[in-house]
């Protein structure tokens with residue numbers, strides 16, 4: 001089985017360059033389907049979720065020219081099919097963006113139900129509500145989603161019942177080429193939503209308000225890309241390295257990031273006693289003592305991101321007292337705490353709350369990466385622990401972090417990737 005072996009304890013020192021944002025890229029790639037022509041993308045993260053998306057788009061008829069591992073030109077002139085196989089879409093969650101993008105262009109769309117991290121129930125009722133309000137007919141059966149329309153989608157007013165990143169992006173994708181004006185209220189405000197809207201606007205879309213509670217989209221006839229588009233840096237990858245630097249009592253410059261996007265993480269780290277210095281496109285994180293205990297309540301942006309809570313738990317697990325994590329987004333996000341307990345952490349979970357009391361040390365152990373961010377947390381736990389930590393199910397981590405081993409090695413970590421069939425001795 002492929003795995004990571006981490007030998008701790010480590011003190012991370014140096015500079016790390018942050019890659020393009022996964023959650024923006026997985027929206028921008030399907031958004032290119034709205035263009036009957038070529039799109040040139042830069043700062044594309046080299047991660048397995050993107051490779052899965054390339055395979056899907058190529059299976060639909062896209063031609064992709066891979067300029068280098070972070071830059072490509074995608075030509076969607078000859079998309080022949082709007083039917084994406086279950087095998088491909090079930091590998092990751094963001095495949096549901098195909099629905100919004102393909103509905104903008106075709107009358108009959110069919111995809112397998114999206115997969116992705118196992119974080120508990122992941123309903124798509126708000127996505128369905130959006131498509132139906134815009135005039136499409138949606139049918140979910142036999143593990144597939146069928147979407148159809150008889151004429152152009154029609155602009156309308158939509159109020160989301162829950163603040164959903166995915167439903168907001170799907171609404172933007174579906175409404176961009178719709179007839180008339182769409183107003184979506186109670187939308188998500190994450191930086192990647194703004195990036196996807198900026199990408200579409202750079203090609204002639206008319207989307208206003210991304211990053212606020214209300215988005216207004218005036219449908220346009222067609223889109224056309226005139227210059228290349230560079231995807232924003234990954235907020236969660238940057239946050240992961242910030243926490244890794246703090247937890248290992250290190251000194252790390254996190255380069256090529258947008259400090260404004262990191263504010264909820266920066267504020268919490270400062271509360272824990274970590275020094276965070278913000279400059280134009282970098283943050284410098286330094287720590288030389290035990291963290292002060294803190295509490296986190298995960299919330300939609302600009303609240304504390306759920307995708308950063310497992311990583312922050314490692315800092316809390318070694319803090320000088322007791323803190324609390326309340327998870328308000330995903331019901332199964334605390335699976336990783338069982339792995340930390342194996343390593344010597346003192347964590348009590350009840351419902352959506354974890355009470356974490358700092359211990360003096362964590363000890364290396366065999367652990368599982370239950371999901372993408374839990375996997376990142378396991379790496380940080382391995383870095384701070386004494387001895388050897390063996391992390392399995394790392395396919396989750398590889399879905400969303402580019403060259404994670406190389407980046408940690410450069411900061412002085414002792415980490416190696418063992419491929420399937422290899423032994424670690």
Ligand code: UD1
Pocket residue numbers: 023026093094121122123124125126127128162163164165166167188300306307328329330
């Ligand atoms: C996205 C991110 C994921 C992050 C999450 C919350 C991507 C590819 N993934 O996931 O990393 O953890 O935002 O920041 O960007 N909900 C419904 N009905 C729906 C849709 C969502 O009830 O139709 C609920 C979910 O169960 C969850 C909450 O809304 O409790 C937020 O989910 P959502 O923002 O949609 O998450 P994703 O877009 O799947």
